[in-house]
Structures are given as C-alpha cells and as structure tokens.
Amino acid sequence: MKTIDKTILDTEYFCIMPWVHFHALPNKKVLPCCMADSDKPVSNVDNKSILHMMNTDEYKKLRLNMLNNWPSDICQRCYDVEKLGTWSLRQSNNAVRGESSLNLVKSTKMDGGIDKFKLKYLDIRWSNICNFKCRSCGPEFSSLHAKEYADKKEGNLTVFKMEDIVVGNNKDGSFFERMTPYLHHVEEVYFAGGESLITPEHYQLLDFWLENEQTDIKLTYTTNFSVFKYKDKNVLDYWKKFSNVEIFASLDGMGSVAEYLRSGTKWTEIENNIKMVKEKAPHVKFHITPTISIWNVHQFPKFYEYLVDKRYINPTYDGGLRLNMLTHPWYASIQILPYAYRKKLIADWRRIRSNGNYDRSVRNAFAVVLEALKTKQSTSIDGLEKFFDTEFATDKMRSESLFESIPELKEVYQWMQAAKEVVNKDNS
Ligand code: SF4
Numbered sequence: 001m002k003t004i005d006k007t008i009l010d011t012e013y014f015c016i017m018p019w020v021h022f023h024a025l026p027n028k029k030v031l032p033c034c035m036a037d038s039d040k041p042v043s044n045v046d047n048k049s050i051l052h053m054m055n056t057d058e059y060k061k062l063r064l065n066m067l068n069n070w071p072s073d074i075c076q077r078c079y080d081v082e083k084l085g086t087w088s089l090r091q092s093n094n095a096v097r098g099e100s101s102l103n104l105v106k107s108t109k110m111d112g113g114i115d116k117f118k119l120k121y122l123d124i125r126w127s128n129i130c131n132f133k134c135r136s137c138g139p140e141f142s143s144l145h146a147k148e149y150a151d152k153k154e155g156n157l158t159v160f161k162m163e164d165i166v167v168g169n170n171k172d173g174s175f176f177e178r179m180t181p182y183l184h185h186v187e188e189v190y191f192a193g194g195e196s197l198i199t200p201e202h203y204q205l206l207d208f209w210l211e212n213e214q215t216d217i218k219l220t221y222t223t224n225f226s227v228f229k230y231k232d233k234n235v236l237d238y239w240k241k242f243s244n245v246e247i248f249a250s251l252d253g254m255g256s257v258a259e260y261l262r263s264g265t266k267w268t269e270i271e272n273n274i275k276m277v278k279e280k281a282p283h284v285k286f287h288i289t290p291t292i293s294i295w296n297v298h299q300f301p302k303f304y305e306y307l308v309d310k311r312y313i314n315p316t317y318d319g320g321l322r323l324n325m326l327t328h329p330w331y332a333s334i335q336i337l338p339y340a341y342r343k344k345l346i347a348d349w350r351r352i353r354s355n356g357n358y359d360r361s362v363r364n365a366f367a368v369v370l371e372a373l374k375t376k377q378s379t380s381i382d383g384l385e386k387f388f389d390t391e392f393a394t395d396k397m398r399s400e401s402l403f404e405s406i407p408e409l410k411e412v413y414q415w416m417q418a419a420k421e422v423v424n425k426d427n428s
Pocket residue numbers: 014015016017018032033034035036037074075076077078088089090
C-alpha cells in the first residue's frame with residue numbers, strides 16, 4: 001500500500017465512501033452506497049454493532065482494493081458511468097468530502113479494518129412504506145405494490161424474499177438505537193424510500209438533530225412530493241428549521257401521464273404542494289428527478305418547459321433536474337420503441353436540447369435521451385409485446401386504461417400488431 005496523501009483522491013478506483021458513509025436497504029442488506037451492486041452486500045443490520053458492520057471481511061477487502069487502486073466488482077456501476085463521461089458518485093464524494101476525511105483513511109489498519117467510524121453521510125432506506133404503486137417500482141420498495149401483489153395476484157411475497165407486506169430494517173427499533181451514537185458527525189443525509197415523508201425514522205432523525213442543534217446538516221430527498229403530514233408532524237415545520245434542504249421530486253410527467261405512471265398521484269395536489277413549499281419555505285431548493293421511459297418520453301420536453309414557465313424550477317441553476325434513463329423493467333425502456341415513432345419525438349428533444357437559456361448540465365442530460373432515441377437497431381417487438389401485456393394486466397387489476405391516460409401509445413401498439421403479422425406471415 002503506498003503512502004496516503006490527497007493524490008489518492010484522483011486515482012482510478014479510490015472512493016471515500018467506505019470510510020464515511022452508511023447505506024442500508026429495507027431488506028437489511030448493508031452496502032457501501034446506493035450505486036453498489038445490491039447482490040453483493042458487505043454486511044447485514046441484524047444483531048451487530050455498527051462498527052462490526054463496517055469491519056466485515058467484505059468491507060475490509062473493498063477498502064484494501066481502493067487503497068491499492070484495484071477495481072472491485074461491487075463498484076462496477078461507478079466505473080461504467082465514468083466511462084460514459086458522466087460524473088460518478090465516487091468522483092463527487094471524493095471531491096466533496098475526500099480531502100477533509102483523509103485522516104480517517106490514513107488510520108486504516110493493515111487488513112483494511114477501521115477502529116473508529118466517523119459517519120458523515122447517511123443514506124438508510126428504513127422500510128418499503130409507500131403511498132404510491134408506480135408502474136416502474138415493485139413490492140421491495142412499495143408496501144402498496146406488495147399489498148396489491150399479495151391480494152390481487154394472490155402472489156407469494158417470498159418470490160421477493162419478503163416475509164410481509166411491510167418490510168423494514170428497524171421493526172424493533174434496535175437498528176436506530178445502534179445508529180444513534182454516530183449521528184453527531186453527520187454532515188449530509190439522503191432520504192429516499194419507500195416514501196420518506198411518511199417514514200417514522202425520518203422524523204426521528206430530524207428530531208434528534210433538532211435536539212442537538214445540528215440544523216446545518218444538509219437534508220436531501222427523493223420524494224413523490226404528495227404528502228407532507230405524518231401523524232401529528234408536518235414536514236414543512238421541520239424544513240423551516242434546517243438551513244440546507246434540497247428536494248428531488250420523482251416527477252416525470254403531468255396530468256394523466258403522471259397519474260397513470262405513478263399510481264396514487266393527483267397532479268393538481270402535486271402542483272399545489274410545489275407552490276406551497278415555494279411560498280412557505282422558500283430556502284428549500286426544489287428539483288425534479290424524472291425517469292425517462294416509454295410512458296413519458298413523448299411528454300417530457302413539454303413538461304420540463306411547463307415547470308420552467310411556471311418558475312417551479314430554475315433552468316439556469318443546475319437546471320433543477322437530475323434525469324435518469326429507465327433500465328428496469330427493460331421492456332419499458334425508450335430504446336425498444338419503433339424507430340418511426342421515435343423519429344417524431346426527436347424533433348421535440350432537439351428543440352429543448354438546443355435551448356441556450358438552459359444550464360449545460362440539462363442540455364447534456366437531454367443529449368443522452370436524444371442519443372438513445374437515435375439508436376435505430378434497438379427496436380424490440382418482443383419487448384413491446386411484454387410491455388403491453390404487462391400494462392393491460394395491471395390496467396385490469398386497477399381498473400385503469402393505458403390508452404385513455406396515454407393515447408400516444410396507441411400508435412405504438414398498432415405498429416407492434418402490424419409488425420407481428422409480418423413476422424408471422426414470414427414464418428408460415
Ligand atoms: S466506487 Fe461507487 S459504487 Fe463503489 S463505494 Fe464508491 S460510490 Fe459506491
């Protein structure tokens with residue numbers, strides 16, 4: 001292992017996260033961060049001290065790999081993102097908290113273990129409690145999905161390795177208790193769900209930091225932005241007391257598209273919530289974190305322009321946007337759409353991509369969507385068939401209608417039927 005100084009932050013595989021971060025999932029898996037491969041957990045939250053969880057053989061090996069600038073399978077997603085030329089979680093955390101945490105790295109033991117854990121950045125997904133059942137989500141991250149699966153599909157949740165409709169890592173409160181001594185050094189917390197604004201541990205954490213006058217902690221959220229009240233608590237009362245609050249609302253469309261895609265949404269209520277936060281807690285930075293998929297790719301450029309026109313987001317301050325491309329379920333990815341349909345969307349995405357008033361990061365994000373739309377070879381008739389079959393089955397279960405909510409997709413369905421006929425004729 002070479003001498004550790006700040007040059008380590010610029011190496012290919014070093015990452016500060018295993019020294020300063022804690023991440024756990026509702027199913028109790030502990031991972032070095034949310035980008036890490038969830039099939040390769042480094043620990044489990046059951047019956048162990050936090051320091052024990054940070055010193056498993058897997059965690060020690062990961063630290064040693066990083067210190068030696070060797071790659072680790074669990075971190076492949078970061079490397080992939082970097083190859084695309086985009087900033088990874090590894091790079092951004094090295095930049096934000098690398099230098100100030102070097103003393104922790106220097107005290108690493110020869111076997112990769114650590115004697116003390118200074119938690120600076122916290123991201124625990126406490127449970128799958130959620131008031132939505134989004135089309136792209138599933139039982140592991142939404143209790144409503146789990147309930148629907150158990151009730152209507154008469155499904156056995158063990159398929160998802162779940163014992164119950166609600167899964168959580170803190171059901172007896174002991175995980176929170178073990179975490180409490182580490183909360184004093186936290187600089188940033190990321191809340192995501194389930195739905196964090198109706199998760200009890202979210203309020204427990206904020207109460208702890210208020211009692212300890214740690215109101216300069218950065219609070220970052222991914223939320224469906226639908227409900228601000230939980231029992232006797234109102235999250236706005238909390239946000240007013242913290243100086244650094246940043247919201248990434250999971251909004252990918254408006255009107256019937258939003259209501260179909262993220263079942264539970266009432267678009268007018270979401271819009272009222274945006275206005276309310278702007279008025280009552282103006283220091284809260286509001287952004288959206290949309291996922292671009294078959295469901296919303298036709299509407300998104302207009303939706304983004306609508307949010308800008310209404311001044312809900314600021315297109316010049318980092319664009320108010322953290323855009324994701326849907327990869328799961330694969331059959332809802334925009335790349336499988338027929339090219340003839342995609343061609344019509346390209347003009348809209350080009351127009352928005354070339355708007356010089358938008359921040360460069362936004363235009364870059366739109367360029368990624370454009371590239372995907374332009375890939376001619378990726379259309380998949382099988383994928384479209386799977387998409388429509390799944391949608392129609394879910395529609396039946398929920399008494400919803402894809403074509404009533406998103407009539408634009410009728411054209412795609414007709415194209416798929418015609419293409420299937422051609423294939424069948426060729427095969428007969
Ligand atoms: S390299 Fe990436 S995946 Fe690995 S711990 Fe760091 S941020 Fe997480």
